[in-house]
Amino acid sequence: xxxFRLFSVLLLSIASLVLAAPVAVETDYDVIVIGGGPAGLSxxxxxxxxxxxxLMLDSGIYRNDPTRHMHDVIGNDxxxxxxxRALARDQISRYNATTTMRNATVTSLESINNGSYYRAADSxxxxxxxxxxxxxxGMKDILPxxxxxxxxxxxxxxxxxxxxxxEHRGQSFGILGNLSDVMGSVIEVWTLNQDIIAxxxxxxxxxxxxxxxxxxxxxxxxxxxxxxxINNETIVSIDRLQDGSTNNDPAQDLEFDLFRxxxxxxxxxxxxxxxxxxxxxxxSTLPRALNLTMDGTKIKVGTNMKxxxxxxxxxxxxxxxxxxxxxxxxxxxxxxxxxxxxxxGRIDSLAAIGKRGLxxxxxxxxxxxxxxxxxxxxxxxAQESV
Numbered sequence: 001x002x003x004f005r006l007f008s009v010l011l012l013s014i015a016s017l018v019l020a021a022p023v024a025v026e027t028d029y030d031v032i033v034i035g036g037g038p039a040g041l042s043x044x045x046x047x048x049x050x051x052x053x054x055l056m057l058d059s060g061i062y063r064n065d066p067t068r069h070m071h072d073v074i075g076n077d078x079x080x081x082x083x084x085r086a087l088a089r090d091q092i093s094r095y096n097a098t099t100t101m102r103n104a105t106v107t108s109l110e111s112i113n114n115g116s117y118y119r120a121a122d123s124x125x126x127x128x129x130x131x132x133x134x135x136x137x138g139m140k141d142i143l144p145x146x147x148x149x150x151x152x153x154x155x156x157x158x159x160x161x162x163x164x165x166x167e168h169r170g171q172s173f174g175i176l177g178n179l180s181d182v183m184g185s186v187i188e189v190w191t192l193n194q195d196i197i198a199x200x201x202x203x204x205x206x207x208x209x210x211x212x213x214x215x216x217x218x219x220x221x222x223x224x225x226x227x228x229x230i231n232n233e234t235i236v237s238i239d240r241l242q243d244g245s246t247n248n249d250p251a252q253d254l255e256f257d258l259f260r261x262x263x264x265x266x267x268x269x270x271x272x273x274x275x276x277x278x279x280x281x282x283x284s285t286l287p288r289a290l291n292l293t294m295d296g297t298k299i300k301v302g303t304n305m306k307x308x309x310x311x312x313x314x315x316x317x318x319x320x321x322x323x324x325x326x327x328x329x330x331x332x333x334x335x336x337x338x339x340x341x342x343x344x345g346r347i348d349s350l351a352a353i354g355k356r357g358l359x360x361x362x363x364x365x366x367x368x369x370x371x372x373x374x375x376x377x378x379x380x381x382a383q384e385s386v
Contacts, residue, residue, distance in 0.1 A: 025112075025113075025116060025117050025129070027117050028055070028128045028129045029053045029054060029055045029128060029130040030047070030052040030053045030054065030130060030131050030340075030344060031043075031047050031053070031054050031055070031130055031131065031132045031134060032056075032057065032118070032130040032132075032133050032134070033056040033057070033134040034056075034057050034120070034135050034137055034284070034286070035056075035059070035136030035137045035138060035316070035318075036056055036057075036058025036089075036103075037063070037064075037085070037138055037316060038085075038088075038326045038329040038330050038333070039136035039138070039316025039333040040056055040058070040134070040136030040315070040316070041056075041085065041088040041092065041330075041333070042315075042329065042332075042333030042334050042337070043134045043313075043334070043336050044101070044333075044337075045088070045091070045092050045333075045334075045337075046333065046334045046336075047099070047340065047341065048095035048099040050337075051095070051097075051098045052098065052341055052344070053099075054098060055099075055100045055101075055102065056099070056101045056102070057102055057120070057122055058101065059103075059104070059105040059106070059137075059284075060105075061138070061283060062081060063138050063140065063141070063283070064081050064154070064163075064326070065081055066153050066155065067081065067154035067155070067158070067164065068154070068244075068245060068255070069081075070084060070163070071163050071166065071167075072162045072163065072325065072326075072327070074327075076326075102122070104122035104123050104124050104126070105122060105123040106120050106122050106123075106284075106286065107121050108121045108289075109121075109286050109289070109290060111290070111311065111312075115309060115311040117130065117131055117311075118130055118131075118132075118133050118311060131344060132313070132340050132343075132344065133311060133313070134312075134313045134315060134333075134336055134340070135287065135312060135313065135314045135315065136316045136333060137282065137284035137318050138283045138317045139283055139298075139324070140281055140282070141159070141278055141279075142278055142279045143278055144278065146235050146236075146238065147236075147237040147238070148237050148238030148239055148259070149176075149238060151240065152238065152259065152274075155244065156168070156244055156255070157259075157273070157274045157276060158274070158276065159275060159277070159278065160324075160325065161188050161189050163325065164273075165189060165192045165193075165275070166253060167248075167254060167255040168192070168193070168254075168272060169192040169254075170193065171193060171195075171256075171272035172193075172195045172271050172272045173189065173192075173193035173195060173196045173271060173272065173273055173275070174196070174198070174199055174261065174269075174271035174273070174274040174275075175196065175197070175198040175199065175200075175274065175275055175276075175277070176201070176235075176274050176275070176276045177201075177276055177277025178201075178203040178208055179200040179208040179209065179211075179212055179230070180208045180211035180215070181277035182198045182200065182212065182219075183212060183215065183216040183219045183222060184277075185198075185275050186226055186228055189275055193273075194226070194227070196227075196229070197228070197229045197231055197269065197271065198223075198228060198229065198230050198231065199231050199233075199235055199261060200230060200232055201232075201235050202232060202233070202234045203232070204230060204232040231263070231269070233264055233265050234263065234264045235261060235262070235263060236262040236263060238259050240257070240259055241258040241270070242257060242258035244256050244257035256272070257272055258271075259271050259272070259274070279297075280297060281297045282297060282298075282299075282318060283318070284318075287299050287318070292307045292309060292312065292314070293307065295320035296320070299314035299318050299320060300319075301313070301321060303321075304336070304339040305319065305321075305332055305335055305336040306336075306339070307319075313339070315329065315332040315333045315335075315336050316328070316332055316333065319332065
């Protein structure tokens, strides 16, 4: 009886060890890229070029979709965003032996067995698994309910002087937003526009003045030197009087939009274009649902674009690395692709030499230790190939 009990204990011990040992899970893809804007397309291209099994899921929602053209994108200056995306997809499609692109919204994303792999479900009811996830899900602008703002968004009313300012240079100009943000906007646009009215919409308060003074102690003298007018009336509505889509001079790269700002005191003021200071937030609910560490409204990442979850990377506008434009989006997508490819390769090489007894997390940690500065070297090589 004692021998039987000892044998039973041994069997149970062996069984528990077997159950505890990591099981290599064959996933549908190496990487799922969520988002089909410039960031997601860049990551998908980078992964496809090294034949990583990649799935790109595109919701069809893009922050820059309202704008007429992309600018400051070398080789694609003036390209319509939809045309840019279509061309990128066409070029990536040559790698269709390893890459799939689908139009669908990811409705849920879960980490399985502490990041051993991930499972995504989309709006069509399909499910997919992958070893790594790339979030190129972007941001959304929180626009005020003031009539006319949404209608003019990206077409004469914009937030990025590099993206849209040149086409409205030398024209009458307005700033929309809180008083505390006015001086920063003036500095950004002064080389383009010198006839400036700041419509602060009732925010010229002691609190806002103190916030502005904390950033620019001499703000009043600076605005006076630039001849900037502060208008504190509440905006009732903004009417479009002329559309730069049809009123323009392509030879001079000029768009002639015209708006009328209607104020509560009954007055109205005409301006050709506006820069805005409105808040933004994550376009997707996934980052917060995954409890990723945030930096304000942005996903916090390291230089490798990796989030607080070791298997999830965040690229483009959605991350906190300090830039929101198409070149940045493509840069961050390519960088994530390089890091993911090398990291997965290191993990596979460790497993190939008999380290399968390590957990997925232990394999990942050892791979990252072995990579060290080598990733920076490989990143430079990848950049040289562009």
